[in-house]
Amino acid sequence: MSRTASLERITGETAIKVSLHLDGSGQSQIATGIGFFDHMLILLSKHGLFDLTVTANGDIYVDGHHTVEDTGIVLGQALAQALGDKAGIKRYGTAFVPMDEALAMVSLDISGRPFLVFDAALPSEQVGQFDSELTEEFLRALSVHAGLTLHVRLLSGKNTHHIIEAIFKALGRALDEATRQDDRIKGIMSTKGML
Numbered sequence: 254m255s256r257t258a259s260l261e262r263i264t265g266e267t268a269i270k271v272s273l274h275l276d277g278s279g280q281s282q283i284a285t286g287i288g289f290f291d292h293m294l295i296l297l298s299k300h301g302l303f304d305l306t307v308t309a310n311g312d313i314y315v316d317g318h319h320t321v322e323d324t325g326i327v328l329g330q331a332l333a334q335a336l337g338d339k340a341g342i343k344r345y346g347t348a349f350v351p352m353d354e355a356l357a358m359v360s361l362d363i364s365g366r367p368f369l370v371f372d373a374a375l376p377s378e379q380v381g382q383f384d385s386e387l388t389e390e391f392l393r394a395l396s397v398h399a400g401l402t403l404h405v406r407l408l409s410g411k412n413t414h415h416i417i418e419a420i421f422k423a424l425g426r427a428l429d430e431a432t433r434q435d436d437r438i439k440g441i442m443s444t445k446g447m448l
Contacts, residue, residue: 256432258334262327266319267311273331273340275432277304285309287317288364289383289414290391293421294324300350300425303432317387325391330396336432341344344393344442350423355410357419359427362402365448369396373416380414388417391426402448 256275283291285307287376298305307328310364324416336342347360356448357373369392375385396403405424441448 256335256337258331260331260334262323262330264319264323267309267323269311269320269323269327270306270308271327271331271355272304272306273328273335274304275332275335278302279304281305282308283307285320286311286313287320287368287381287383287394287398289381289417290317290324290387292323293332293417297420297425297428300422301429302305302425303329303429306397309369313382317382317384319389321383321387322394326398327395329401331397331400332432334426335416336363338441339345339438339448341434341436341438342442343431343433343435343438344383344448346429348423348426348430349408350426352410352415352419352422353412353417355419357406357416358404358408359405359409359420359423361391361427363400363430363431363448364405365400366398366402367400368402370404371408372406373410375413375416376411377413380417385413385417392420392437 270369279299283294
């Protein structure tokens with residue numbers, strides 16, 4: 254079964270297209286108009302070993318908020334669609350990723366119960382044209398629309414670029430682990446029989 258999804262969302266503020274292939278090799282084509290955000294999505298795809306295409310046209314003349322949040326919404330929806338009934342997946346994933354002085358931990362559960370715990374101080378307000386606080390907004394939108402319980406914790410770090418990069422790499426690796434299929438799992442990894 255092909256674990257893929259292609260979705261589009263158009264509002265008065267943004268037009269977002271996302272294509273996702275969970276069983277890819279980390280290839281990506283990303284164009285959001287926000288350079289640092291593009292870089293983070295490329296890293297997410299590479300370290301998650303899924304193929305990802307994102308095209309976003311948003312009102313970045315205002316700021317990046319709508320574009321970043323709406324990309325999280327559509328990516329979350331694509332992830333949920335690509336996973337289907339979630340049969341056979343490991344469900345949980347945790348990754349610790351260092352980036353120079355920064356060390357981030359991401360732990361998640363594809364639970365169907367959206368929840369974000371974001372415990373990471375970001376020293377600088379901006380990295381390039383990316384507002385640092387949008388990291389949390391992206392993660393919240395992704396969590397809600399993919400149905401993830403998502404914990405993000407910064408264990409050390411001073412450089413905002415390094416911190417955010419470690420978070421996105423850890424997110425990719427945790428998603429790779431959680432979405433991986435395991436032949437030992439029969440049906441859904443839950444005593445309830447559904448996620």
